[in-house]
Amino acid sequence: MKQDKISEAVVRRLPTYLQVLYEFERREVVTVSSQELGNELGLNPAQIRKDLAYFGDFGRKGVGYDVLNLIGHIRQILKLNQKINVALVGTGNLGHALCNYNKYSKDNMKIVAVFDENVEKIGKKINHLTVQPMSELKQTVIEQQIRIGIITVPDFAAQAVANQIVEAGVEGILNFAPAVLRVPEHVRVHYADFTKELLSLAFYLESERRNTDGSALD
Amino acid sequence: MKQDKISEAVVRRLPTYLQVLYEFERREVVTVSSQELGNELGLNPAQIRKDLAYFGDFGRKGVGYDVLNLIGHIRQILKLNQKINVALVGTGNLGHALCNYNKYSKDNMKIVAVFDENVEKIGKKINHLTVQPMSELKQTVIEQQIRIGIITVPDFAAQAVANQIVEAGVEGILNFAPAVLRVPEHVRVHYADFTKELLSLAFYLESERRNTDGSALD
DNA sequence: TAGATTGTTAATCGATTAACAATC
DNA sequence: TAGATTGTTAATCGATTAACAATC
Structure with missing residues (x-):
């Protein structure tokens, strides 16, 4: 073919x-x-x-x-033979988890910069990365040739962060926030929304907890 | 219809x-x-x-x-009008993140028990939950009427944990480990595998980084 | 009543599977 | 050579979209 x-x-x-x-x-x-x-x-x-x-x-x-x-x-x-640099925005527990995941990856994707809006988080270390303020996003994206952005902020902040990431020139976004993002056509968004998987899982549970009166089907 | x-x-x-x-x-x-x-x-x-x-x-x-x-x-x-109790296995960063997510949920799904294989983790507190040993899984599932299990252990351990969860009588599994699980038909597995989303995202990046010789398309 | 929008049938589109000639 | 398994075409299946009568 x-x-x-x-x-x-x-x-x-x-x-x-x-x-x-x-x-x-x-x-x-x-x-x-x-x-x-x-x-x-x-x-x-x-x-x-x-x-x-x-x-x-x-x-x-x-x-x-x-x-x-x-x-x-x-x-x-999948272009995994070239190095693909990734930026992560949002250093909550999920952000931390993803930064650690970094280590196990045999792929060439790597989180090379971490950002947070919260002033108290800025300057803190996550592994060997220092949390940077959002104001430095664009310059870092350019300098480090960052091509993918990961969003791990609360859902209400997701769209604003996406806008900044797009504006910085990133080509793809992986969004963990349960929110539909609007971005220009040339930017691709993938969703890693486990809430969707969790809620839809519930649909497939048996309608009623098995009870003890013996009347239920097996 | x-x-x-x-x-x-x-x-x-x-x-x-x-x-x-x-x-x-x-x-x-x-x-x-x-x-x-x-x-x-x-x-x-x-x-x-x-x-x-x-x-x-x-x-x-x-x-x-x-x-x-x-x-x-x-x-x-989606059965979100009834309470659906959830157990989580694997208390790494990702596990922690999910336990916190708990708080924001307006849905009736709730992580009510947390397990880890690692002896050093057992007894530790995550929010108000105490990390339990795997040996207590089955009894807890029964006592607390737990219907869904979340797997956040490393991929090599995922299948073994899945087996124990199934054996404990859970109806559905949300698996965060990048591994295909084999389970009996009556148990439903959903995957929350962000590595899949991240790697497939790379496919859609431009083939070559824009270079500086001016020959590239826009 | 006139305008809007549903629920549903029929048409289209796309993805999966079966089948098999080609060939290692 | 005989057996196995690919790559690909054709058949099937399922999901999405268009269109429209029913009706609020």
Whole structure:
């Protein structure tokens, strides 16, 4: 195949492919079939083959995919071979958690600057990073070639922070605040809104707590 | 409409509807049309009407939806009118962040117990909750009627923790670890995996950083 | 009544899956 | 060669959108 416009659904599956491929790598598996990948992820093998074929012919007929090779390709597709600098705004518990996550990442994404509106937080250290005031955002983004901004402020502050991040010239935003952001077209926003996942999970709970009168279905 | 089986896509949109409805409520708006909701959320009005119609006839022709009334209905659908107790496993920064989030929630979901495998963490206080050992999980789940478990442990530990949560009798899991969990059919797993969102965001960045030789497109 | 907006059916669009020739 | 598995086309399935009668 190669080219066509790639759908979002496809792109969103790539990181999970990468994730299980890392696992296969760790187990020193050399070759993997779409069947095996599908098993691991609960996906249809045809879908995996089709997804990968959008980007190139990575497999070998009758054999499967070379694990290391495929990892390389997906990393390339996701641009994880180049360093991607990230700024984080909002140094609450969630912000702290994400800064720490930094350390475990084998990807080239790295939080290189941290900001907060709260004067009391400014100057504090989080790991080796010093919390900066928002007024320094734009200059830091330029100097450090920051391309992605993470928003971990309360929801009422999210839009204002997004505006400043956009104005600073960032290309993508990962928003943890439960709020829909309005940004110009050239900036991409992804949402990491666990409240949505948590509330929708409740829908699938059994309607009534099982009670003790014995009348309930199983 | 009313009934049919409801697709996941529909259910996942309900919390966002709720979110903007809360916003309208705050602004003391009485009535809202699918048009206005769509504007706010970047969704097609027909989709919103259709989504809501799965659950009942909540609107009034020529008028729209009563904000308070619709909030009530969606809360009911998502089971947010009953208290839903939640247990959290893994008291790292992320776990802490989620425990705090607790306070802001106007929903009836509440983290009522916190667990960690690490002996050093046990007995520590997080807000008013005391970190318990995993060995107490099952009994606590039963005693406190806990229905949802949140996993915020490192990815390598996620499956083992999931097994224990399932064994304890929980109905749903929200997993923050970047790992695919295997659980029995009657347990529902939602993923709150921001790494997926972060890595897929990179795909949409411009291929090359703009350079300084002036040859790049704008 | 005239204008607005729902609920729903039909049309469209897109994504997933099945099937299979190509080939390692 | 025989068995396995890809890449891709065609078939299916499902979700989104348009359109409109019903009606507030």
